[in-house]
Amino acid sequence: MATKLPKVPVVVVGMGWAGGIVSAELTKAGIPVVGLERGKDRKTSDYLMAHDELRYQHREELMQDLSKETITHRNNEKMRALPMRDYGTFIVGDGVGGAGSHWNGQTYRFLPYDFEIKSMTDEKYGPGKLGADYPIQDWGLTYDEMEPYYDTFEKMAGISGETVESYGKRSNPYPTGPMLKTPIMKMFEEATKNLGYTPYVLPSANLSEAYENPDGISRGACQYCAFCENFGCEYGAKADPAVTVIPVAKDTGQLDLRTHSNVTEILNDGTKATGVLYIDMITGEEFEQPAEVVVVTSYVFNNVRLLLNSGLGKPYDSKSNTGVIGKNYAYQVSSASSMMFFEDQEFNLYGGAGALGIEIPEYAGDNFDHSDLKFIHGAGIRVTQYGNRPIANNVVPKGTPAWGAEFKSQSIKYSNSFFPVKSQGASMPYRYNYLDLDPTYKDAYGKPLLRMTYDYTEHDRELVKYISQKTHEIAEEIGADIIDTNDTQNDFNVNKDTNTHNTGGVIMGTDPETSAVNTYLQMWDADNVFVVGASAFPHNSSFNPTGTLGALSYRAAEGIQRYLDEGGSLV
Amino acid sequence: MAEDAKSPAKKGSTRREFLRNSGLTVGGVVLGGALGSLLGGKEQVATHDVAPAPQLTVNPAEALQFFTPDQYRLTQAAAERIYPKDDNGPGAMELNAAIYIDHQLASPWGINSKEYMAAPFFEAEETQGSQIRILRKDLFLLGLKALDAYSQKQYDNPFIDLEPEQQDQVLTDFSDGKVPDISGVKSPLFFSLLRTLTIEGVYADPLYGGNKNMEGWAMRKYPGSRMAYVKEIQQDKFVELPPQGLNSHMGH
Structure with missing residues (x-):
């Protein structure tokens, strides 16, 4: 039997960026918040031993324990979905800070085109450009309406960057200047300028300089130590909820943060939530936490799963094309790339940062003409320098064996002499790519796992073919000795692909028939439930999702405050 | 933060003191062999006319927990x-x-x-x-x-x-x-x-x-887990740094 606790105004489920921002904004306004987080608490000094590639990257120290919960996957409806038994493609964060602790810190805004993708595509290319099975839709608010929230998020996190003219208009420059330019970034810069492009240093949450944010949080500059992705930052230079918004919330005295608390169900009567049920993962005790407002801020997968396991919202059905929970799951398309090897040049690639890189904007969104192309949207084409750690970086020219004498000598020869021109492409929703509950597999508490039905679409494969050509041209201009270009998008492989930018499943919009939440991320079917995160994206852009997720979290926090004052639907 | 690799012996004391304090001497005579190469460094240590030093097992982790x-x-x-x-x-x-x-x-x-x-x-x-x-x-x-x-x-x-x-x-x-x-x-x-x-x-x-x-790291000129590369990443020339392990972060 669950122990019933006293009712609180707001309970937040998951303490990553979304939960951290909502908690900070509400507690600053004097509203008490209970924050439930299934992982542990964290602070900067915990990371003094974090320069450990094996423990953090290959043994997934900061990630969720899959023995308790995972997802199942199938490429299409004809296949039997099977559990992702160990980490391959996605790394799903755990603990205070969530994915905001292990992220790289690349912090973009989406384009004006993204927010009105349906109307703008129809207007320019005519309806039916993509076909009926690609349910792209407008987000329900425009870039201009999003701009102030982006601005707030960037000031809080201290984003370092430079203004890009062909992207959305900014009300302010980035709060801190761009990151350093390394020799390989300069090579890309020179080559792309020669080709007529306008390269820019990519926006970073790694802090190019010391910075104090509007909440009074001071952080030091990035030391380019090369341990960002998969790692926590021992300097606090990388913006992380655990060093920004969560301490602010804690300081108010209004945040009751309960770690090792795993929410298994949102209690509800079909139209309103009454609270949540959670398990103390250390002791196994079960608690009921009644609340006025339930804010669901866990990762994309668990946001969807919690709603489905709680019977909240109408589950999506691909056959009848009805329902919304689980709809428009999207990913990203990153296979187009050209790996370059240099015979007589060595670079200091052991150093770097998670958001250190340079990119061109010419092939993003609708910045190029798609009239004769079988896809819409595009990709960021870029060179990055994360820092090459030795277990993960044994890159050899095509045709070299994967082990043995030749592998060893070639991998050592090129260990400081390779880097790719790579890309990150947008992902459009597809009628038969979606999330629902698995009929067979359960988590450690007996609840069904989330089932993902997903494969790359024809659209994605066309995009990879086109963008890979561009990466090849840039690699040639750079003048590498060996260029290995990949122009093929293989089937989605839950064990091999490497991208954690999952989106959708609880998407926002203006119509309850085709969206689960309104533009304040308030559920149409239960107005005291807010579902915040990249789960709200109706499609995925070519940019890293956190900037947009952060901006939407600020908007949701505003909505929750209004709801507590006024009640009812906010739109 | 240290920019150069420092052997434990050089950190705040002489190599000799380290050896004495760590008990890795026999009758006041510094042992060579595996230990000598472990510590490295250029400092000369006085040696006496003694028989070749016996090999020490310097790494207690070089033993089996699982395999036969x-x-x-x-x-x-x-x-x-x-x-x-x-x-x-x-x-x-x-x-x-x-x-x-x-x-x-x-x-x-x-x-x-x-x-x-x-x-x-x-x-x-x-x-x-x-x-x-x-x-x-x-x-x-x-x-x-x-x-x-x-x-x-x-x-x-x-x-x-x-x-x-x-x-x-x-x-x-x-x-x-x-x-x-x-x-x-x-x-x-x-x-x-x-x-x-x-x-x-x-x-x-x-x-x-x-x-x-x-030595795995040294072969590919990987410097291990150092704390900062602000200077190195801006340089056109390759900067080779001797590797440092996580052990060097202890006590900070």
Whole structure:
């Protein structure tokens, strides 16, 4: 039997960026918040031993324990979905800070085109450009309406960057200047300028300089130590909820943060939530936490799963094309790339940062003409320098064996002499790519796992073919000795692909028939439930999702405050 | 933060004091051999006319938690073919990759403690990752057995007694799936476990038992886990720094 606790105004489920921002904004306004987080608490000094590639990257120290919960996957409806038994493609964060602790810190805004993708595509290319099975839709608010929230998020996190003219208009420059330019970034810069492009240093949450944010949080500059992705930052230079918004919330005295608390169900009567049920993962005790407002801020997968396991919202059905929970799951398309090897040049690639890189904007969104192309949207084409750690970086020219004498000598020869021109492409929703509950597999508490039905679409494969050509041209201009270009998008492989930018499943919009939440991320079917995160994206852009997720979290926090004052639907 | 590699001896005291304090002397005489090379450094230490110093076991982690001595030797031999000694430097054997593998298989990772292990187990499509019930520690031992059995069948000898070219052929057959299934598991899965563990064993921080003396890192001019590269990443010329392990972060 669950122990019933006293009712609180707001309970937040998951303490990553979304939960951290909502908690900070509400507690600053004097509203008490209970924050439930299934992982542990964290602070900067915990990371003094974090320069450990094996423990953090290959043994997934900061990630969720899959023995308790995972997802199942199938490429299409004809296949039997099977559990992702160990980490391959996605790394799903755990603990205070969530994915905001292990992220790289690349912090973009989406384009004006993204927010009105349906109307703008129809207007320019005519309806039916993509076909009926690609349910792209407008987000329900425009870039201009999003701009102030982006601005707030960037000031809080201290984003370092430079203004890009062909992207959305900014009300302010980035709060801190761009990151350093390394020799390989300069090579890309020179080559792309020669080709007529306008390269820019990519926006970073790694802090190019010391910075104090509007909440009074001071952080030091990035030391380019090369341990960002998969790692926590021992300097606090990388913006992380655990060093920004969560301490602010804690300081108010209004945040009751309960770690090792795993929410298994949102209690509800079909139209309103009454609270949540959670398990103390250390002791196994079960608690009921009644609340006025339930804010669901866990990762994309668990946001969807919690709603489905709680019977909240109408589950999506691909056959009848009805329902919304689980709809428009999207990913990203990153296979187009050209790996370059240099015979007589060595670079200091052991150093770097998670958001250190340079990119061109010419092939993003609708910045190029798609009239004769079988896809819409595009990709960021870029060179990055994360820092090459030795277990993960044994890159050899095509045709070299994967082990043995030749592998060893070639991998050592090129260990400081390779880097790719790579890309990150947008992902459009597809009628038969979606999330629902698995009929067979359960988590450690007996609840069904989330089932993902997903494969790359024809659209994605066309995009990879086109963008890979561009990466090849840039690699040639750079003048590498060996260029290995990949122009093929293989089937989605839950064990091999490497991208954690999952989106959708609880998407926002203006119509309850085709969206689960309104533009304040308030559920149409239960107005005291807010579902915040990249789960709200109706499609995925070519940019890293956190900037947009952060901006939407600020908007949701505003909505929750209004709801507590006024009640009812906010739109 | 220190920018240069410092041996423990140089940190705040002389090498001699370190040796004295750490008790690594016999009758006041500094020991050479393994210890001398461990500490490195250019400082000259006075030596007296004594008999050649006995070798010390300086690394207590160089012992087995999991393997039998036979399994250990077989693992050493197989790992050496994955990452052989060459002009660049030591191979997996000298780098203690097999010690690393032993320790990993004895750890919670060896019993798949963070993996989803609930039934049912079905045959997977290629895109769905491995779906096997057998724990890593057991799969590895079954794989070693299969290595010997296959070597015996092909060449009438256990793996360890084969010529390097024969060993490479056996491993190639495992990697290509030409070997009978191992208790229902395809041989490339075992091979991939062996390969991954070997690469980890030569390049993981030495705290895990492999990458002896950070020589795996030194071969590829990897400086290990230093705290800052602000200066280096801006330079056009390659800057080679001697490697530092996580151990250098202790006490901060």
